[in-house]
Amino acid sequence: MPRTSCTFTLVADPAEAQARFATLVEREPEALSVIASVTQALVTDPSRYVEPRWWTDADASGEVVAAFMHTPPHPLHIALATADQARDLAALLADAGGSLPGVGGQRTAAEAFADEWAALTGATSTVSMEVGRFDLPTRPRLAFEVSGSFRAATDADAPLVHRWHQQFVDAIEGGGRAASPLTQHLADGRVGLWEDDGRPVSMAYASPANGGVTRISGVWTPPDLRGHGYASGVVAALSTARLDAGEACMLYTDLANPTSNAIYQAMGYRRIGDSISIRFDA
Structure with missing residues (x-):
C-alpha cells in the first residue's frame, strides 16, 4: 500500500504548542510527559531554550496524532509518531538544510528518523543510550529497610x-x-x-x-x-x-x-x- 506523506504544522510559541498538544497529552500522558513538562516550563520561562520548535501531524478530522520537539542544544525528541511520520519529518528537515545533534524518544520512530536522516544527509548515527519507560500501577514498596x-x-x-x-x-x-x-x-x-x-x-x-x-x-x-x-x-x-x-x-x-x-x-x-x-x- 503506498505511503501517504504527512502535512506537518510547525509551532514556535510555547503557549501555542501547549494548546495544540493538550488533547494528546490527556490521551497519552506517559508518552507525552517530556514534551508536556518542557513546554510548560517554556511557557513560564521562554528564555530557557533558544528557538525551540514543535511539529504536529493531524488525522483527517484535524486531531493531533504525532508530536515532535526540538529544544537546542538537545536532540530532536519524538514523543509519539509512526515510523512513516518520523521519516517524513526527517526528509522535511533535511531538505530545509538544517542540522541536528541527534534524535531521541519513541524507539521505532526515532530509529526510522535516524535512518532517513543518515540516508539524506550523509551523517552517521550512533546509539548513545537505550532507556526503559516505567509506570507504577500499585503503591511502591521497599523490599528492605533503608536507614533514614x-x-x-x-x-x-x-x-x-x-x-x-x-x-x-x-x-x-x-x-x-x-x-x-x-x-x-x-x-x-x-x-x-x-x-x-x-x-x-x-x-x-x-x-x-x-x-x-x-x-x-x-x-x-x-x-x-x-x-x-x-x-x-x-x-x-x-x-x-x-x-x-x-x-x-x-x-x-x-x-x-x-x-x-x-x-x-x-x-x-x-x-x-x-x-x-x-x-x-x-
Whole structure:
C-alpha cells in the first residue's frame, strides 16, 4: 500500500504548542510527559531554550496524532509518531538544510528518523543510550529497610539541590551543559530528599503533572554515599507522596544499568515501553 506523506504544522510559541498538544497529552500522558513538562516550563520561562520548535501531524478530522520537539542544544525528541511520520519529518528537515545533534524518544520512530536522516544527509548515527519507560500501577514498596527518612526539600536546600542536579546531568550527559534550575519544583514541594543521621544523602524530583501523570527524575546519590539503599528510599517515598496527591507516576531508566532497573521493578514500577537516544556525526 503506498505511503501517504504527512502535512506537518510547525509551532514556535510555547503557549501555542501547549494548546495544540493538550488533547494528546490527556490521551497519552506517559508518552507525552517530556514534551508536556518542557513546554510548560517554556511557557513560564521562554528564555530557557533558544528557538525551540514543535511539529504536529493531524488525522483527517484535524486531531493531533504525532508530536515532535526540538529544544537546542538537545536532540530532536519524538514523543509519539509512526515510523512513516518520523521519516517524513526527517526528509522535511533535511531538505530545509538544517542540522541536528541527534534524535531521541519513541524507539521505532526515532530509529526510522535516524535512518532517513543518515540516508539524506550523509551523517552517521550512533546509539548513545537505550532507556526503559516505567509506570507504577500499585503503591511502591521497599523490599528492605533503608536507614533514614524522607522529607520535601525547601528553599533552604536550594544550593544542595542545584549542585546535585548538576552532578546528575553531568553524569548522564558527560558534562558541558548547565542543568535547568529546579526553583519552581522546590517552591511546589516536588523535590524530595532522603536524610540519614541528620544530613541529606539522596534526592529526586517530580515533574509537574500533565494529564494526571508526573515523571520521577533526577535521582541522585553522591558516589561516596551509595550502596545503602538511599535512592530506593527517596524514589519510593516521593512516588508515594505524588500518588497521595492524586497523580500517577512514571520514570525513565537507562537499560544498560541493571541495578537501577531491578530496584525500580522490585519497588513496583513496570516497564511499559522503550526509548532511545541516537547521536548524529557529520
